[in-house]
Amino acid sequence: MSITTFVIISIIKSLAVVGVLLTAVAYSVWLERKVSAHIQNRWGPTRVGPFGLLQPLADGVKFIFKEDLTQPHVYKPLYIAAPMIALVFAITSISVIPFGNSVSIGPWDTYLQITDLNIGLLVVLGITSMGVYGVALAGWSSNNKYSLLGGLRASAQMISYEVSLGLSLVGVLIIAGSLSLRDIVDAQRHLHWNIFLQPVAFFIYLISAYAETNRTPFDLPEAESELVAGYHTEYSAMKFAMFFMAEYANMVTVACLATLMFFGGWLGPVFGPPLLQMILPVVWFCLKVFFFMFLYVWVRWTLPRFRYDQLMAFGWKVLLPLAVANIVVTALIVAWRA
């Protein structure tokens, strides 16, 4: 493949992935509103389009036309940069996620993934760990005590749960023997999904992922009953929408990672003509990700919020020792078998 075709294919792939991601973000907001409404015996959005399907579009237009307030007491450079930091890192982290097998269009063969790195998983973890800055700086630069408390809570919580999140994935890495997400999925062929081999790790990952994305029951950074709206109290219009989009983009990434690490990624029954064989893996992948997104919403509207000291104690005293124990046991079994 020459450099030019490589660049062109990369650009096309990047545009497609970002486009799909942003659409997924918009419709996960719709999903959230719809499911929460049905859980509470309401209808949710019904007016704009069939089943309210055009509601995300209307919301987007509304966000753009709202007045963009900037309070006089904020520290302006960081106040403006913070939502951008949050959104940029949330979107970038999708870049190494593989969606399916390789496809061939005419003479070109390409993987359904922007780029395949042999440290793919570490790249995702690294980029999501940088996302903390958006929230922390938003809280600090707003110069408001609620925002500051929200920002502090968010950064402390995200650092704490990142440790158990990272450690929960080590067991999977020991089994797969690679950091490349593509190799990890390939190691799960014939229904050797890691959910069966690493159930403890999966639940640690799932819980930590809720905390990482600041979702209920871990949404202390924006707990409205005590902090007004937490770190984004002073934000309005598109700047607020950027935080919102970053949160949902992070959810999508975390759901993709759960699918790839524990649920065999795009693996599933593949049959039929060549075109169908190309599409089916992507369909399986999307279905699994959708399941996790639904689970997110379901949990949010079912469970109440933690208290902050409970949250910290749970992270450090329960999840972390469990994750370490899981690594030791997995390593021992793998070494014994070898």
Add this chain to the structure above:
Amino acid sequence: MFHLILFLFFGALCVAGAVNLLVQSHPINSALSLIVVMGSLAAEYLLLGAEFLAAIQVIVYAGAIMVLFLITIMLLNAGKEERTKGSRIATLLGVPGVLIGGVLVAWTLLHRSDMGSVPIGALWGDPKSIARLLFHDFLLPFEVTSVLILIAIMGAVVLASRPETGARAARKDG
């Protein structure tokens, strides 16, 4: 060629961040400049081919340690530092000292013949070989370092803990 341009760009960014770290008077801006330094160092590692090291640099330094710096600054609500004129001796001796030191280092690096140079992208360090080095060839120093860190953590806990009675009372309240 493209790699070289990127390498020089991130090198310049790294130095600019380091200078900005010293020049800024607000602690938050200094901390953010340090993050830029860490990030561009990671990019340099990546360009040299050491992917694992680059990822770890971002996760550990930029993603975790610097967040702790930031939390500390936010918690203390540290304001702007006052600009002082500085001592005269520091200016008189410091600036020539830095210049001479820099020239010396550059000269030694350029004129040492036994030092091999690494072409861009050739510093191959995959996770497996790094793991073999850490957990096989250099196991003892690695474990001793971890004990050292443990001692530091225990020291921090002792220094930060409240007096015995106060801590117990607080635990009963909680």
